[in-house]
Amino acid sequence: MSGKEKVTIYDISKKLNVSAATVSRALNQNPKISVKTRELVAKTAAEMNYKQNRLAQALKSGRTNNIGVIVPYINRSFFSSVIRGIEEELRPHGYHVIICQSHEEVSNEVEQINTLLNTQIDCIFMSVSKTTQNSDHIKKVLEENTPLVFFDRKMEVPGVSSVVIDDFKAGFMVTEHLIKQGCTRIAHLSGESNLEIYKYRHEGYCAALEKYGLDYVPEYVIKANSKIESGIEAVTQLWDLELKPDAIFAAGDYVALGAIQELRDRNIKIPEEVCVAGFSNEPFTKYMELPITSIDQTPQLMGKIAAQVFLEQVKQNQTITIEKKVVLPPELFVRDSSDRGLK
Amino acid sequence: MSGKEKVTIYDISKKLNVSAATVSRALNQNPKISVKTRELVAKTAAEMNYKQNRLAQALKSGRTNNIGVIVPYINRSFFSSVIRGIEEELRPHGYHVIICQSHEEVSNEVEQINTLLNTQIDCIFMSVSKTTQNSDHIKKVLEENTPLVFFDRKMEVPGVSSVVIDDFKAGFMVTEHLIKQGCTRIAHLSGESNLEIYKYRHEGYCAALEKYGLDYVPEYVIKANSKIESGIEAVTQLWDLELKPDAIFAAGDYVALGAIQELRDRNIKIPEEVCVAGFSNEPFTKYMELPITSIDQTPQLMGKIAAQVFLEQVKQNQTITIEKKVVLPPELFVRDSSDRGLK
Numbered sequence: 001m002s003g004k005e006k007v008t009i010y011d012i013s014k015k016l017n018v019s020a021a022t023v024s025r026a027l028n029q030n031p032k033i034s035v036k037t038r039e040l041v042a043k044t045a046a047e048m049n050y051k052q053n054r055l056a057q058a059l060k061s062g063r064t065n066n067i068g069v070i071v072p073y074i075n076r077s078f079f080s081s082v083i084r085g086i087e088e089e090l091r092p093h094g095y096h097v098i099i100c101q102s103h104e105e106v107s108n109e110v111e112q113i114n115t116l117l118n119t120q121i122d123c124i125f126m127s128v129s130k131t132t133q134n135s136d137h138i139k140k141v142l143e144e145n146t147p148l149v150f151f152d153r154k155m156e157v158p159g160v161s162s163v164v165i166d167d168f169k170a171g172f173m174v175t176e177h178l179i180k181q182g183c184t185r186i187a188h189l190s191g192e193s194n195l196e197i198y199k200y201r202h203e204g205y206c207a208a209l210e211k212y213g214l215d216y217v218p219e220y221v222i223k224a225n226s227k228i229e230s231g232i233e234a235v236t237q238l239w240d241l242e243l244k245p246d247a248i249f250a251a252g253d254y255v256a257l258g259a260i261q262e263l264r265d266r267n268i269k270i271p272e273e274v275c276v277a278g279f280s281n282e283p284f285t286k287y288m289e290l291p292i293t294s295i296d297q298t299p300q301l302m303g304k305i306a307a308q309v310f311l312e313q314v315k316q317n318q319t320i321t322i323e324k325k326v327v328l329p330p331e332l333f334v335r336d337s338s339d340r341g342l343k
Numbered sequence: 344m345s346g347k348e349k350v351t352i353y354d355i356s357k358k359l360n361v362s363a364a365t366v367s368r369a370l371n372q373n374p375k376i377s378v379k380t381r382e383l384v385a386k387t388a389a390e391m392n393y394k395q396n397r398l399a400q401a402l403k404s405g406r407t408n409n410i411g412v413i414v415p416y417i418n419r420s421f422f423s424s425v426i427r428g429i430e431e432e433l434r435p436h437g438y439h440v441i442i443c444q445s446h447e448e449v450s451n452e453v454e455q456i457n458t459l460l461n462t463q464i465d466c467i468f469m470s471v472s473k474t475t476q477n478s479d480h481i482k483k484v485l486e487e488n489t490p491l492v493f494f495d496r497k498m499e500v501p502g503v504s505s506v507v508i509d510d511f512k513a514g515f516m517v518t519e520h521l522i523k524q525g526c527t528r529i530a531h532l533s534g535e536s537n538l539e540i541y542k543y544r545h546e547g548y549c550a551a552l553e554k555y556g557l558d559y560v561p562e563y564v565i566k567a568n569s570k571i572e573s574g575i576e577a578v579t580q581l582w583d584l585e586l587k588p589d590a591i592f593a594a595g596d597y598v599a600l601g602a603i604q605e606l607r608d609r610n611i612k613i614p615e616e617v618c619v620a621g622f623s624n625e626p627f628t629k630y631m632e633l634p635i636t637s638i639d640q641t642p643q644l645m646g647k648i649a650a651q652v653f654l655e656q657v658k659q660n661q662t663i664t665i666e667k668k669v670v671l672p673p674e675l676f677v678r679d680s681s682d683r684g685l686k
Binding site: 075080087097257 | 353356362363364365367407409416417418420423424426430439440441442443444446454455458461462463571600604607627630631632633
């Protein structure tokens with residue numbers, strides 16, 4: 001392992017007593033530079049072990065063929081699948097994908113945007129963190145004339161395209177399914193309401209209750225934080241109520257998993273006594289002994305479409321600004337955790 | 344969304360009819376440049392909406408404070424946890440982490456190394472793909488004087504540090520545990536033997552059989568490819584044998600999960616009839632209704648130590664080359680899939 005300083009065109013220019021621009025042009029075989037000088041520069045560069053740098057070239061052209069993706073966590077199947085979709089769509093066009101994770105911290109997000117802007121990416125794809133409240137760092141991306149595409153978790157920033165699923169419809173579908181299984185006291189384990197996705201899932205839940213004439217019980221709606229532990233805590237809290245729920249719609253699969261673990265510890269039968277549904281269709285929901293009902297957000301498709309939105313922009317005259325909002329339909333996978341065989 | 348070309352120092356130098364080096368020096372407040380010129384350059388840069396680029400500065404200093412990580416997949420808990428360890432260790436030192444995934448394809452790995460070298464990272468942390476056979480692209484990293492640290496999956500390249508776990512010992516521990524549960528016909532679902540990790544796990548398995556006087560049965564050793572499906576296939580193949588195994592040691596957790604699914608489909612009792620153990624301690628192994636015995640590779644610690652190896656190099660005189668090989672002890676988590684209560 002070695003960390004010697006890299007030789008730059010500035011070192012070569014110093015040695016030859018010519019300008020860095022001359023060295024750069026010579027290395028790029030610019031005909032404005034004499035053949036003699038070009039040969040001298042090439043020889044000196046070789047002697048000094050200089051490696052021509054695609055990045056330095058990119059500084060001139062303004063293009064690197066690298067694109068950046070910022071996600072809260074790489075280890076959620078939803079996010080890694082969106083990234084896969086972006087990669088599959090962009091690779092044939094010669095783009096390379098660089099990934100950063102915010103760990104749900106807006107301070108990391110700010111740093112990562114700086115990092116990506118400094119590495120001269122051609123576009124940023126991004127799903128905002130739960131702690132992101134203001135959009136100053138996002139506006140900075142636009143000021144640098146770097147295209148930005150939101151997926152799943154977006155903010156309302158003029159000029160920014162986005163690809164999301166219809167979270168309202170998804171929340172409605174899950175709740176309607178639970179009602180059709182005969183459930184009437186449906187709890188909702190929601191997420192941070194500053195994120196649109198959770199707000200809409202909650203609104204879909206409310207709309208389904210209303211459509212089927214069920215009361216909205218505030219005690220049945222609990223804020224959970226995407227982790228197994230908060231599913232456990234939520235059930236603990238709900239089972240302290242006099243009138244306990246007969247269904248749980250969790251806005252995330254890990255929360256649903258925690259709820260199931262706690263229900264099982266209390267010897268409550270699923271789905272006979274309580275139906276449970278999650279959200280995201282994480283792979284584990286399918287391969288549990290008791291597979292968990294969930295909403296599929298078609299993440300790979302979401303990634304592909306986000307990439308297409310960017311490619312469309314690249315094809316355009318570069319001074320035209322396109323803002324495109326794509327909303328994908330959610331898909332409900334009914335599994336044993338909520339399936340009483342009723343349609 | 345907008346994709347206007349970026350203004351570069353070359354554009355400013357053209358406008359002012361001075362060299363790019365002069366523009367660069369002026370923007371960096373180099374005292375060799377007259378105050379008058381510095382003010383003119385600053386004014387022109389502002390008029391042209393030029394954003395000074397840390398990357399351009401990095402081209403001169405040879406440092407960007409960005410480091411790159413290449414993993415086969417980001418959605419395996421093992422790899423995302425190593426990355427988390429690297430991030431936690433390096434963030435306080437001002438480093439930003441950029442992630443690329445090879446999808447187990449050496450061709451992607453080659454491209455990603457180029458991408459990272461072109462974005463001028465200060466170090467590459469890497470776990471090689473299953474299809475990586477030769478190390479030319481890895482030698483290229485060293486030729487560019489960029490430090491490289493392998494973790495988990497390494498290649499023997501002189502001058503490259505590595506952090507791994509003792510896979511031989513891990514294979515031995517799992518097999519010994521299964522023997523102590525009373526198993527005598529232990530199948531091993533192995534991985535690609537060109538990867539050292541799988542070779543060593545297999546050797547540990549063999550050593551444990553030998554120590555306890557059990558025969559090595561070639562039909563009990565099956566190559567599997569880290570996926571649920573190959574666990575299913577392996578059990579199908581093993582249960583065609585006259586003398587069926589009474590234990591399965593899978594070199595990966597997803598393979599163990601597939602094996603368990605297939606055993607359950609055949610109404611074979613786990614662990615009474617067959618004990619099963621996996622490898623990696625993926626979170627799902629813990630939260631299954633039948634939790635799966637597995638080896639923990641202390642991935643976060645692995646990431647932290649890999650980062651420390653790099654930081655140690657940075658602190659040194661930069662012409663000194665350090666090669667450090669760190670081997671961490673594995674940890675066995677015995678769970679219901681193999682626990683018959685025997686020690």
